Amino acid sequence: MSFRPKTLARGLRAEGGALLPVAVLVVMAVVFVVLVGTADQSITSANGYNILQNVALYGWVALALGLTMIAGEFDLSTPAMFTLGGVVAALVGGSPAVAIGAAVAAGIVVGVVQGLLVARLDISSVAVTLAGYIVLSGVALTVSGNEITTHTNLDFGFEIDRPILEVFSVRSLVVLAGFALIGLLLRYTRIGTELRAVGNDRRAARVAGVPIARRVVLVFVLSAVGAAASGALVSYSLSTAAPNVNLEPLIFGVTAIVLGGVSVYGGKGTALGILIGVIALSLLEEGLVLLAIPDYVANIVTGGLLAVVALIAAPDLLRGGVAALRRDRHEGAAGAPVDATGATSR
Amino acid sequence: MDARRNPGLLVPALADGGAAAAPSRWRVSSAVTLQRGVIGAGLALLLFFALTTDGFFTVANAKAIATAASLVGLVAIGQTLIMLGGSGMSLSLGMTSAVSAMAFVGLLGEGVVIALLGALVLAAVTTGIQGFVVGRWAANAVIVTIAAGLLLEGFGSWAAGHGDLTPTVDRDVYAFLGRPLLGIPFPVYAFAVAALVVQWMLRRTRDGRTLLLVGSSREAARAAALPLTRTAVFAFSIAGVCAALTGIMVAATQHHASLSIQGNYTFDSIAATLVGGTLISGGRGSVTRTLIGALVIAAVTDIALLRGYSSGVQTLVKGLLVLVAVILVRLTARR
Amino acid sequence: ACGSSDDEASTGTAAQGSTSSGSAEASAAALEGKRIAVVSCAGAQNPWCGAFNEDLTHGLEEGGARVTVLEDPQDPAVRAQHFNQALSLRPDLIVFTALDSDSSVPLFRRAEAAGIPVVNYNQRLEGEAAELVTASVIWSDEELGQALARNLVGGLEAAGYREANLLGITGTASLPQTRDLVRGFESVMARYPQYRTISIEDSNYDPNRAAELASQIFAQARARGGIQGVWANVDYIAAAAAGAAEQAGLRPGTRSGDLVVAAGACASAGVNAIRAGTQVGTGTKTPRQTAEAVTETVDRVLAGEDVEKVTVLAPDQVTADNLDEFVELCSY
Amino acid sequence: MTSSPDTTGTQAGSASSVEEGAPAVPLVEVRSASKAYGPTVALREVSLSVGAGEIHGLCGQNGAGKSTLVKVLAGLVQLDSGTVLLDGRPIELSRPLDAQHHGIALVDQELSVVPALTVEENILLGGAGRPFVRRRAADRARARELLERVGLSQLSPDARVESLSMAQRQLVEIARLLGREARLLILDEPTASLSRADSLVVFAALRELAARGHSVLYVSHRLDEVLDLCDRVTVVRDGARVADESATALEPARLIELIMGDLHRHERAANAARSAPDASDAVELVVRVAQPPRIGGVALRIRAGSIVGLAGQVGSGTSELLRALAGLEPGGTASIELPGGRVARPTSSRAAQAAGIDFVSNDRKGEGLFLERSVGENLVATRLDRISRAGIVGRRALREVAGRLSERVHVKTRGLDAGVLELSGGNQQKVFIGRCLERGSDRILLLDEPTRGVDVHGRAEIHDLVREAAGNGTTVIFASGEPDEVLDLADVVVCLHGGDVVAVRRAEEMTASDLLAETTRGRAAATEEPDGR
Ligand SMILES: Nc1ncnc2c1ncn2[C@@H]1O[C@H](COP(=O)(O)OP(=O)(O)OP(=O)(O)O)[C@@H](O)[C@H]1O
Ligand SMILES: Nc1ncnc2c1ncn2[C@@H]1O[C@H](COP(=O)(O)OP(=O)(O)OP(=O)(O)O)[C@@H](O)[C@H]1O
Ligand SMILES: [Mg+2]
């Protein structure tokens, strides 16, 4: 990846991204180096591998969540789809192509249904995908019989995690390719423009003739497919799929995309920004591991970070803060007031 | 260029009067018919399954359902207030239940009153802070509450020394909170009283009515100089207190408290609120509806359990109920 | 090791399979300066894990090892990720608790390739995983099930039941240790046909769910003679069921007409309940004994000794009578 | 009344038909169109014809059926009976797509450009083309060409739309429609969100388009604009056509009469009749607002109980000034020096409220009403404090207050429990204003576009309410983009330009053209169209 800084900055700006992701990445990198330094460790390619594996783990989930958010929606069903993707792949078994294909197909079905409900009936996506979350959790438990399902093909899992050039793996390369693809889609195609339009001002986009329903369905399909496919890939690398849903992917994804400069209110964000958010968060996690931080401290750190992120994204705090700064510099309009009593001209 | 070969839209197809943008009065009224039909059919189905389920229609089972509905329902009262106020939902109320329960058990040595007050105040303050952030700065409630859940979990397990807390005092001191009173489990009273009080607050107090207005439109409320921050703190801290009550009663019944007390309360409470028919974007709904939602979910889960369906199927049915409710509410919404 | 006083070491009768007596001095030497990564479940969610991680860390550090603990909320993906991160720390040994055999295979292969020994605890491994791992320390869940059954029968007999309907509540039914426990339980109960388990439900280790389903099954069974006994594989699930019983107007205890409650693996909730008389007994599957056994195994592996693949710890039966002996071990 | 377009007009748009010299077949003709919504009859046998290259006005009261007629042409609403002809041939308009095939384009009341996208992206948004490719060079050329056609050749296609003026945004939208070969452009109240100067920019572009043979159907409540812009005017009342006349021949008073029937009355008289605050015991306030970069610093001394009208184009800062005083612009500083040396600083809407300031936003749906709630609840929304004791709302007090206010503002509603969304726009506006009345004397009432989208009759009623409030000692500051409204309602007119006060005059000393001259200072030359109209 040979992004020149200028191209990178332009890419972020052109799609309405902010400086935030770059700042976040720099801060995280510094924190990482400091953490590692105090932990008396040396940084090796193994750390790079781990970070990229972490990117591979939830990268697509973050990208999928980010896409829906750019289009002005929120897909809460992501963690359940992630789990279900793994369960489906493990249950179907056989050739990995077929198994992953089945997970992707499940994702398409879920995405189409959720997308249609959101777009056609104009229901809040939070409500629809919350119901989707519960339904999909039930489906995952039911089809698996509440058992951990084992893949028959253990070698494939081993292959996709084998280090390539020390730091990469098939799994992380596939996820990075996904980022590149979605990045190109957002930046260089009409669909990308339309997605941002749909997220920024849905009414105007509709009036302009953007096929809103199709675009909304598209993001929900991409979101569900992203989650299902990563769930399937992860299940291969674990050689098993557990049917219980947990919120980990959602928490990671939301934190990463907001750090990556995606607006919670839609219309703004880039694939590159999301990737930066994911990498930044993976750096942090690797740093915490190197420091052997207990789980509860990790919770506090992640929770604190997310709280800060929520505040950064809060519109009124920013407005108020800017206002307070300005108020200090300007103290009203001094001087004699213009007479508007109507008395003088009488 | 010929317009025929260039089918870009000239007319804002759905800009005005379109199906999605504004359902006409006809659509609304037919949707009401549809809603009544679906609810009627649903109730008939429920009745059928109830009648054919061995052991459903017994007093003991009614109590079991009422208890289950009450524990989730109390958390759902809070969820309803948060939703009505336009903040969407809280993803940390289950964790609030657990941490309050731990505080309660931890403080029991100081006496049951102090323990109760301590736990309730802790819950009110922690959720109140979330309400402040959401109300004052319009922070996204989902993200704020996920963050708060993580922080509560972290600090909770730190304070409890990663442990399961067991009361150091005699059981009789606090066990009344879990035992039946006049044959009816204590949580049922707590839920009934809380639902009545909160519903009354919504209808009859200034803060309650303001909450509905803010939920209807935050921008309008700001322009009308309504107290956004106070309203959100009001909704969130009552939610915290209700969630804490659930946690305390669970701890008093099970005689210990750990983070596992949160169970599925967070998502189940949102499900109960949505099944009751409260609008997720706020401004419309009531605690009474949530009460019904909680009872329906508890009854359906009970039937599924008694008929021997797996927990997966029970979850699935719950999810479908939420989905149907959400669709019906949308179809009958005025906007 | 691990701060346990001598009398505990003698009372904690963790029958250690075929342990050869590795002396304390030898272990100190073997652990000294070694780097050990522990990939474990998180204490925040699970008190057992918290106590175990603490005891193990303490024990290993006392021997002079440097310990890094990576905790996760029982999430297979995160656990695998942590295992990889543990590998990149290039430790001398990894202590690991598998979620199941199959998902451990790729991890163990990687560890083998890196030449890092792995000591697994608590999870019985099968197939390739069992071969790849250096050593395992597990409990005999079958014996735990037997202890549970003996406790329950004792309670039922004390309450004077000629016959009884029983409700069983398991943690996660699909786990091997749950199956072992149920097998052990049933092997004993086969001798008491008058006590019938009419329903075994899966709580997924969620106490609220356990309470909910217990109360609903109490209600349903009322018409058919009611439930006289409840058993659960861990104490806090039993406590939830006992609480639900109280709410339904039943009385947990061992007097005539009481609901008899018994559980498998002891914890504070169980100690509390046995003291209060609402639970008849439990069994030891304690974090401290596990940590001690793991520490010893680690020590021996690092000392280059020949270690058995599997060390099976045998649990003790705990009742109101001998509770005092086990209070220390069971309180966490 | 003729049904063929008038060819004697002097407008550039008609020139082409003059040259052809033949009685041209109208581009679009609607014959005896009827439409009912349940019991409501929206259109009764209406006819309309728009010639090629003609700018045609459509006027009528609220609810007269203008929008319905327009939607019929756009294929959004189907007629119960009647026909639509294009180039003299009947056409089927059962879907929006049909209208589009026939080159009929609708520009909605609300602007439909996406703020976060660039000009070029907006122009090409939603159009045909392959979804995955963007042909950069071709797209750029197309965007430039279309921008030129609406007179925006100076604008960079890469500019973000959120940085444009309202007029530019409107023109970008029109450029998009031109890109789709629109023959008939329909604009339904397009200038509701445009200032006068911005309107002039748009008008110039429309005339240019008409000159090139495009037709325009123009719906507006701003009668001066209609007369100014259009070649012909059709007036509908209660769903029926009452006139179709040449705009040049039409007197403003006659047009009002046609629109209102006998409801019309003249307003300035009403204002004159209002007892102006007595000069001798006048209490004065000083209002100061600074809000960089929009408003450098404005300080006004005004008399309590008077009505101050702020006039200015969009971007002149009238809205920002009001919003700053209402505590809704956190970027600004505002203060009000009250009698007795007290200084109120509305740093938030709560602070403004505490200082006795009430605000009626220009965005009724977004920032005004609580659309999910009832009429009654909306009316008492801001006085829950006063009708409650110890935090408990008195039910009797609530009904009483809501009932009284509802009567005061003459809301037409089936009851206080009716949803506010059931009301028509004008009635919604009355509820909105009613909420700010009767809140005690010594208060300051800020109104931004108080009668937007309200018909002449409703407007007069609202003006009366405002005068009455002022008569009771409330100080009123309002902003309006319509010169007539400012002159009708205000005692004192304050003209703003570029965030500065450029003129302060008594209303009766001013004419509409004075006002236009003051508020378009410096820009007037640039925006006034070249033919000097
Ligand atoms: N979708 C609808 N359902 C029922 N009645 C409608 C609908 N749309 C319009 N009407 C009614 O039809 C009549 C004409 O409405 P229309 O919107 O055409 O008026 P208008 O002339 O555009 O008014 P305004 O100047 O306020 O925009 C009104 O009485 C209105 O109540
Ligand atoms: N979709 C609809 N279904 C039923 N009645 C409607 C609908 N739309 C409008 N109406 C009714 O039509 C009447 C006029 O509505 P309309 O929105 O045209 O008002 P308006 O005065 O034109 O508003 P505005 O000035 O904002 O354009 C109202 O009484 C309203 O109740
Ligand atoms: Mg209208």
Ligand SMILES: [Mg+2]
């Ligand atoms: Mg209209």
